[in-house]
Amino acid sequence: MRIALIKGDGIGVDVAEAALTVMEAALEKVGLARPVYDEIQAGAGYFKENGVDIEPDGEERAEAADAIFLGAIGLPAIRHQDGTEISPHLRLRDRFGLYAGVRPVKAYPNAPQRLADPRAANIDLIILRESTEGLFYSAAAHDRSLVVNDDEVQDILRITRKTTTKLHGFAFDLARKRRDRGKPGKLTCVDKANVFTSLAFFRQLFDEVKQNYPDIPVGYNYVDAQALDLVRKPWEFDVLVTENMFGDILSDLAGGLVGGMGMAACAEIGDTTGLFQPAHGSAPDIMGQDKANPLAAILSAALMLDYLSEKLGRPELSSAAELVNSAVDSGFDDNALRPMEFGGDMGTRAVTNQILSRISPVAPVRTSIRA
Ligand SMILES: NC(=O)c1ccc[n+]([C@@H]2O[C@H](COP(=O)([O-])OP(=O)(O)OC[C@H]3O[C@@H](n4cnc5c(N)ncnc54)[C@H](O)[C@@H]3O)[C@@H](O)[C@H]2O)c1
Numbered sequence: 001m002r003i004a005l006i007k008g009d010g011i012g013v014d015v016a017e018a019a020l021t022v023m024e025a026a027l028e029k030v031g032l033a034r035p036v037y038d039e040i041q042a043g044a045g046y047f048k049e050n051g052v053d054i055e056p057d058g059e060e061r062a063e064a065a066d067a068i069f070l071g072a073i074g075l076p077a078i079r080h081q082d083g084t085e086i087s088p089h090l091r092l093r094d095r096f097g098l099y100a101g102v103r104p105v106k107a108y109p110n111a112p113q114r115l116a117d118p119r120a121a122n123i124d125l126i127i128l129r130e131s132t133e134g135l136f137y138s139a140a141a142h143d144r145s146l147v148v149n150d151d152e153v154q155d156i157l158r159i160t161r162k163t164t165t166k167l168h169g170f171a172f173d174l175a176r177k178r179r180d181r182g183k184p185g186k187l188t189c190v191d192k193a194n195v196f197t198s199l200a201f202f203r204q205l206f207d208e209v210k211q212n213y214p215d216i217p218v219g220y221n222y223v224d225a226q227a228l229d230l231v232r233k234p235w236e237f238d239v240l241v242t243e244n245m246f247g248d249i250l251s252d253l254a255g256g257l258v259g260g261m262g263m264a265a266c267a268e269i270g271d272t273t274g275l276f277q278p279a280h281g282s283a284p285d286i287m288g289q290d291k292a293n294p295l296a297a298i299l300s301a302a303l304m305l306d307y308l309s310e311k312l313g314r315p316e317l318s319s320a321a322e323l324v325n326s327a328v329d330s331g332f333d334d335n336a337l338r339p340m341e342f343g344g345d346m347g348t349r350a351v352t353n354q355i356l357s358r359i360s361p362v363a364p365v366r367t368s369i370r371a
Helices: 011-029 044-050 058-064 088-096 118-122 161-180 197-210 223-232 244-257 295-312 315-333 348-359
Strands: 002-008 036-039 067-072 100-106 124-130 146-149 152-154 187-191 218-222 239-242 267-269 274-276
Touching: 002 011, 002 058, 011 067, 011 295, 011 315, 011 348, 036 058, 058 088, 067 295, 088 274, 100 161, 100 244, 100 295, 124 161, 124 244, 161 187, 161 197, 161 239, 187 197, 187 223, 187 244, 197 218, 218 223, 223 239, 223 244, 239 244, 267 295, 274 295, 295 315, 295 348, 315 348
Parallel strands: 002 036, 002 067, 067 274, 124 239, 187 218, 187 239
Antiparallel strands: 100 124, 100 267, 146 152, 267 274
8 A cells, every 4th residue: 555645844844753653553463464655745844845836757756646635734824925835735636636635524522512502513514516617726836816907806716517526426425325334424515506596506516426326305594594503503404415615614724623633534536536635723822732633634534445445445444433433432421632722731652642542452551569
């Protein structure tokens, strides 16, 4: 198994290392060897030193791996001349067609509930964010904005039949998988079809794909109403499928509902490869202080194991993913995971060690028996 590894900037480095250590422990537990890593230098720090945002052959090497794992990229103090930040990962999404951005949002016991309503303990949903088109089609990394003159710039919101049909198919399949695992299996199309022709097309394609999934209940919400409902009644939602920019914003909101960005895992999946990363950034305000919550990265590693299990036809990888997810579940159940992000007493290393101890409990140290 070959993993392309981009640790990136700031806390990205720490949480990536934590996640891979946990992944290796889970692999060992199910009798598998550690993967072969191809570490690729990229990010704002690399750009500052070298004037380019990724190693010259980095994109090809990432493509050659079975999957890509990324920490976080970007530092606000390091920018291109036009004021935008260093974002090679946006090019990777584009180049590898990573259209399906899977962002689970789940409330854990003993983690902070930001909402007073006790039903917030039942939040368990997935935001499926299209990740190659929409408004991010003209993200600065792609150089597609239309700079009309000194007084005007236009960006394009692009919706294509090809990508959107695949996205909706992925969303319905995901809802079905969740239903088979005892979850509601309901799918909501989140758009702004009342105002934008592009998003009316997004909904039209949703309705076309829906014909193939008569067993999946569906709903519709405009994105502004969805923001309201994510605060008002997030426990009523199961899978949400949406445009790139809407998904970007809603997934931060939803991450906040269940604690913070340190819980926000993410998988970005295309036809031939997948990129796995926590949804948060490099958190310059806490970098280098052992304060980052590594759980988003650790849960992203579990998503990667699940993906690789299906891609490579290796069910043991799915068992390893289950070990990681169970360690997080049981850690919160026992109130043994108390990340500093939530005002707790555990930094990056302490949280990682707690998860490791639940995957491979170390035999208790024996005291010598004296005669
Ligand atoms: N995919 C990515 O790599 C990605 C995503 C978002 C932002 N960024 C970049 O990261 C940099 C910082 O961006 P930002 O501050 O807007 O977003 P951020 O996600 O880095 O941080 C937002 C807030 O959440 C906190 N936070 C984030 N992750 C945390 C964790 N694991 N544990 C504890 N607290 C955590 C931070 O301390 C900060 O207060 C910018 O350069 C931005 O461009 C990169």
